[in-house]
Amino acid sequence: MLPPDNHVHSEFSWDTGPSASMVETCARAVRTGLPAVAFTEHLDFTVWAAEDRASRDGIVDRHPAQQQPIDGEAYAAAIEECRDRFPDLRVVSGVEAGEPHLFAASIAAHLAAGPVDRVLGSLHSLTDGGRLVGVSRMLTRSGADATMRRYLGEMAQMVRDSDVFEVLAHVDFPRRYWPGGRDRYAERPFEAEYREVFRALAETGRALEVNTTSPLASVELVRWFRDEGGEAVSFGSDAHTPTAVGQRFDLAVDVVEAAGFRPGRDRFDFWRR
Known part of the structure; x- marks a missing residue:
């Protein structure tokens, strides 16, 4: 039996469109045999609160700045329609909170106005002077290896500094954009940095996502998380269209099982060691 897809985007994420229909995604999930789907819409900020760390750190803008707020009222209505x-x-309702350690006050305000069932934490950007810059742009600007080490170091700090999220999404997001092609990326040179992230995550009992839009994590990578005390693994397609929901979950299940994790307490649970 397939696990839940805990990372899906619908038309309510700023980087999708009408084709990312929540209703059509649910219909596809049912046909695929998924027990659950979590609509974790992008929660990113181009304007933030004075109380946010981003303000205290002197970050003044973001590049690129295409992010838009979630229409919380319409989103909640769509969730209820799909449940019916x-x-x-x-x-499952949710958000994918980008750079949550930098935007704690802004995220708290959003969640107070529109509570959700699930919060993912993710890192898409790094600071460059007084702005946040998409990490894919920094791979060539600052050098791929140096950017990746800085990215994983910042992610470890994000895990330590933010307790708002339950699942860490796509731990090595930059590998999607690796110079020369994603297949040229190797995990092992960054083992120490990965393990630092995994230790921080395990210490708080939170789940690591195996993301099936990203190049699929190796058994060895997931095993590093287990070695560092990791207890739970979540599966996420990161789908931005209905056809991608649950994509490659058969392969992801094989990876996670080989790394020593098994289905959890029920069919909706994370997989556990």
Whole structure:
């Protein structure tokens, strides 16, 4: 039996469009045999609160700055519609909070106005002077290896400094954009940096996501998380279209199982060691 897809985007994420229909995604999830799907829409900020660390650190803008806020009222109504239309599918509300250690006050304000079931934490950008810059742009500007080490170091700090999220999304997001092609990326040269992230995550009992849009994590990588005390693994397609929901979950299950994790307490749970 397939696990839940705990990382899915619908038309309510700023980087999708009408084709990313929440209703069509649910219908696809049912046909695929998924027990649950979590709509974790992008929660990113181009304007933030004075109380946020980003303000205290002197960050004044973001590049690129295409991010838009979530229409919370319409999103909540769509979630309820899907729960009514697909009673055999567990429909989970959520957000993917970008750089949550930098935007704690702004995230708290959003969640107070629109509580959700699941929060993912992710890192898409790094600071460059007084601005946040998409990490894919920094791979060539600052050198791929140096950027990757800085990225993983910042992610470890993010895990330590933010307790708002339950699942760490796509731990090595920059590998999607690796110079020369994603297949040229190697995990082992960054083992020490990965393990630092995994130790921080394990110490707080949170789950590591195996992301199936990213190049699929190796068994060895997931085992490093287990070695560092990691207890739980989440599966996420990171789908931005209905056809991608649950993508490559058969392969991801094989990886996670080989690394020593098994299905959890019920079919909706994380996999556990």
